[in-house]
Amino acid sequence: MDPMDTPSTPLRTIAVVGLGTMGTGIAEVLARAGREVVGIDVDESAARRAVAAIEASTERAVARGRITGAERRAALARLRTTTTLRAAAGADLVIEVVPESYEAKQQVFRELDEIVRPGTILATGTNALSVTRLAADSRHPERVLGMHFFNPAPAMKLVEVVSSVLTAPAAVAAVTGLARELGKEPVAVGDRPGFVADGLLFGYLNQAAAMYESKYASREDVDAAMRLGCGLPMGPLALLDLIGIDTARTVLDAMYAETRDRLHAPAPILRQLGAAGLTGRKAGRGFYTYAGPGSAEAVPDALTPSPAATTGAVPREVRSVGVAGSGTMASGIAEVFAKAGYEVVLAARSTAKAEAAKERVAASLARSVDRGRTTAAARDAALARISAAGSLHALAGADLVLEAVAEDLAVKRALFGALDKICKPGAVLATTTSSLPVVACARATSRPRDVIGMHFFNPAPAMKLVEVVRTVLTGDDVHATVRAVTATIKKHPVDCGDRAGFIVNALLFPYLNNAVKMLEQHYASVDDIDAAIKLGGGYPMGPFELLDVVGLDVSLAIEKVLHEEFRDPGLAPAPLLEHLVAAGCLGRKTGRGFREYARR
Incomplete structure (x- = not known):
């Protein structure tokens, strides 16, 4: 009978081959969880460094009250190191974490075939190489699988358990159970580069x-x-x-x-x-x-920007701010500027819409008072600085005007054409678009050098980032003005050019699109992908959680803009995303996206 056809005995003795940063971390996790650990490295100094690192790490754990002194001593007593692979002979499980090289890993597995018992499970810690290829070169491919920890192993909760087409289910079950006993969250995945x-x-x-x-x-x-x-x-x-x-x-x-x-x-x-x-x-x-x-510790070098670095342009004076729009972003931006001491005119298509937007600001400020983030006096002062208006003409005297209307280029261009006629000479005109060309808005005016992008993130009162987007036509003094104003409202400005997605969306949405493609290929479930990213990457939300919050229609629109701009086949929206949008499954706002939500 194949030793992997029946459930394995408990994995009590575990050998870790390769005592670099990852191997050392895995050895510590195992020893602290009550396993007998044999640390193996051909470099004797690496073994000494590993022991010293574990001693120091567990000492810190005692100081922070995470383990007791007795538990530390017991864990260290369960760890021994050696330079010979033959020390793995009695192990129930061997985890190799040698350098990412087929030759190096295959050599380890060939030697282990001659040393360990037939029932011993062999796990590779690779995050890039084919587990199937490694298993196929082994005498017992059914016992070979992947056990991918994340760095630092003692802190990170995710372990990807990687099966090949040759892996015995009993081996997967044993390693999955071990991961849970170590306090980790195992996610079962198939064999492809990078896993989830x-x-x-x-x-x-x-x-x-x-x-x-x-x-x-x-x-x-x-x-x-x-x-x-x-x-x-x-x-x-x-x-x-x-x-x-x-x-x-x-x-x-x-x-x-x-x-x-x-x-x-x-x-x-x-x-x-x-x-x-x-x-x-x-x-x-x-x-x-x-x-x-x-x-x-990162230290300054020749590429580190100087705080005093400037184009030499003198910023324009900004005392009053206009916001065109009545939605969530418009009211959030109005709140930000009012709290910073600016006089704000909130202009919408009707007085009722403008007053409703101001009411949203009042509700937001009231929540801040309730949570102790601001005082009632500061709330009242901020609200007093906001004037609601039902016409764009109220923006005539503003020094800086920001539009926050629908993400539709025709709508924005029409608005900028109107602002061009209404706003005073020297006023800075800013669009808050997240994906549309800023220069197209600028060209709708007779003063394109006065137009710039100020991409706030939602919710604007809480999010610290503003992407400052200058076009080839934007004036240096306009750029300097927006940088100075952004600092005044206590946001962090980042400079970028006028191309689709700017920085954040250009990096974020291809990643989200790739998650949808991974789901389409039935490689992993929505829950497993979200868990892998949160636990393995430290992200606050998984990709499908985020897509449902952003809105699948909004996400699809941004993906289309990125694909149109860069013409890269890899940026083409995933068909599943298009199908869900066509079906009206737009995320939380409709009660169904990649998950279903209770209707409010």
């Missing part, structure tokens, strides 16, 4: 690298945009430095070999940095420069 989490995240990281390489935006602005605009724990370029630029290129190479999707073709800058030895934090330099190899 990295399969989505590395495409996004690659596009961020390409965006920076094209000099579209600075590394600081790319990272700030994604942190502040999407609530991500790290910007993509800083994350590439943490992962290792060489590792990222290996993953992307494997993904591209399977998909032939240009979005997965590694950005040339990744090869250039890797060839120069600038592989990220571990080398002390990658996209950023660090205090030393292995340091997390």
Whole structure:
């Protein structure tokens, strides 16, 4: 009988082969969970570093009250290290985390075939290479699977359990049970490069690298945009430095070999940095420069922008602000400026709509008072600064006018044509579009140098990011004005050029679209994909949660704009997204999208 045909004995003794950062973290997790751990590395100094790192990590855990001193001593007693693979002979499970190379991993598995018992499960920690290919080269392919932890292993909850077509169900069940006993969340996935989490995240990281390489935006602005605009724990370029630029290129190479999707073709800058030895934090330099190899502290370098850097343009004076629109974004922007001390005119198509928008501001400010974020006096002062008007003519005296109307180019162009006739000379005219060409709005006026993009994020009072979008026609003083005003309202400005999606949407929506494609291919479920991204990437929401919140119709419209702008087949909207929109399943607002919601 095949030893994998029956349930495995409990996985009590586990060998970890490869004691780099990931192997060390996995060994710590196992030892703290009561397993006997054999750490194996051909480099004796690596084994010593691993023990020292685990000692230091568990000491911090005691200091923070997460484990007791007795638990620490017991965990350390369960760990032993060695330089010989033969020490894995008595293991119930072997997890290899050697470098991402077929040759290196296959050599480990060939040697293990001669050492371990027939019933021992062999797991690879790869996040890029084919588990099937590794298994096929083994004497017992049915016992080989993937067990992909995320870095840092002690903190990250996700473990992707990867089956090949050869893997025995009993092996999958045993490893899945172990992951749960370790306090992790296992997600079952099939064998394809990147699996779920990295399969989505590395495409996004690659596009961020390409965006920076094209000099579209600075590394600081790319990272700030994604942190502040999407609530991500790290910007993509800083994350590439943490992962290792060489590792990222290996993953992307494997993904591209399977998909032939240009979005997965590694950005040339990744090869250039890797060839120069600038592989990220571990080398002390990658996209950023660090205090030393292995340091997390980024230090200023020749590319760091100076706080005093300026075009020399003198900002225009802005005392009064006009907002054209009556929706959620218009009322949110009016609230932001009023709280910052500006006199605000909120103009809509009718007095009733304008008053309703002001009422939304009042309700928002009341909630802030209830939550202790502002005072009643500050609320009343902010409301007193907002005037509601039923005509655009009320904006005639404003120094800065922002439109926040429907995301329809014809509507926006008509509005800018009207503002051109109404607003005083020297007024800055800003569009809050998230995807349409700013220059098209500018050309609808006789003063295109006065027109700029100010893309706020929803909800505007809470979100700190503003994408400042200048066209080839925007004046330097207009750009300087908007930068200065954005700082005054306590938002973080990032500069970008006038192309579809700007920074955030150009990086975010291809990632969301790829998640839909993954679902279409029946590779993983909505719940598993969302869980993988939240647990493995530290994202506040999974892609399908976010799509349902944004609205599938809005998402589809942005995808179409990106596809039209860049003409890349990989950006074509996923058919499933188009079908759901055609069926009226638009997300939370209709009660059904990728999930169903209770009607309010």
